[in-house]
Amino acid sequence: MRYRKLVQTMAMIGLILAATGLSFGAYHHMGEDDSDAFLAVYPDKAGTKLDSCNLCHSGGxxxxxxxxxxxxxxxxxxxxxxxxxxxxxxxxxxxxxxxxYSANGGNSEEPAVRKAAIEAIKSLDSDGDAYTNQIEIAATRYPGDKKDDPSKVAAPYRVYSLEQLEAMPQHEQFLLMNTHKSDDHYAEYSGVPVSDILQNSGILASATDITVYAPDGFSQFHPLSLDPNPIFYHVNGTYPQATFYYDEQADISKITVVWCDYSSPSCTRRTN
Structure with a gap:
């Protein structure tokens, strides 16, 4: 039977690496050109945590x-x-x-103007932490986040190898995996639950939530316990049983311009 590794397992690797400053960036939102302007001025920051939406956008x-x-x-x-x-x-x-960046021409349609906007704000201290934007960027620190500056020391962290993860108890789950830039897949996945990795790594008993960082810089907040807001997926506990749904009009084995792959052996004999 074919298995796919749970995305949570790989995302957890990103979470652990993020604490070290080794997190990967390069998450570029569809249709945005601002990353190109930034990298034209700071080409050595490609693939770092600065090469992402977090450079200019804050949380809330x-x-x-x-x-x-x-x-x-x-x-x-x-x-x-x-x-x-x-x-x-x-x-x-x-x-x-x-x-x-926006105030100095970042909203322009012209690449040269956007690049000039990055150049123009080098000497500013945009987050008020006593370090100029240029100094913070050189140290791979967020120039728009006062809590992140060159004086900060990396937090304790754990790094798990693929072999270590495979040696831990595995959870198997049949589900639909939605993907952004490729096909969706109904399949049986296996991997280590995030809750198990957190316990193994020594998460504090007082912890209430985690932020998972993907290799491309995307981050996602997850409460540890069930939250009333349905947009948040909690870490601990179970989820309601979902319903398998087959639609011939979505089956990529029958029609070319569609999106769902039902070819996994675990789909056999399943019906709506």
Whole structure:
């Protein structure tokens, strides 16, 4: 039987690496050109944590139904505040560096003007931490985040090899894996639950949530326990049983311009 490794396992590797400053960047939102302007001025920062949306966009927080403040990463905050329908104000998601870039020509359609905007704000201290943007960028620190500056020391961390993960107890789950730039797949996946890795790595008993960083720089907030807001996927506990759904019009083995792969042996004999 064919298995696919759970995305959570690989995402957890990103979480652990992120604490070391070794996190990978290069998450470029579809259709944006600002990363090209930044890399034209700082080509050595390609693939680092600065090569991502976090360079110009901040996180935020909202109050849930229990009256608790829930922190969101830059991607989630942008979708929450700006909206998938772009009905919000994008400027509200910008950090100090993003605002300085925008004010100096970052919204221009001309690549040369956007590059000039990056050059123009080198000597500024956009986050007010007493380090200029250029000094922070040279140290691979966020120039728009006051909490991240060249004086910071990496937090304790654990790195798991693939062999170590494969040696841990595995969980198997049949599910639909949605992907952004390729086909969706119904298949049986196996991997190590994130909750097991957290316990193995020594997570504090007082912890309430985690932020998972993917190799491309994308980050996602996850509460450890069930949150009333359905947009958040909790770490501990179980999820309601889902329903398998087959649609011939979506089957890539029958029609070319579609999106769902039902070829896994674990799909055999399953019906709607």
């Amino acid at each position: 927080q909202y109050t849930n139904s229990k009256g608790q403040l829930v922190p969101l990463g830059s991607c989630q905050w942008c979708h929450y505040a700006y909206g998938y329908d772009a009905s919000g104000n994008i400027d509200e998601t910008l950090n100090g560096y993003g605002k300085a």
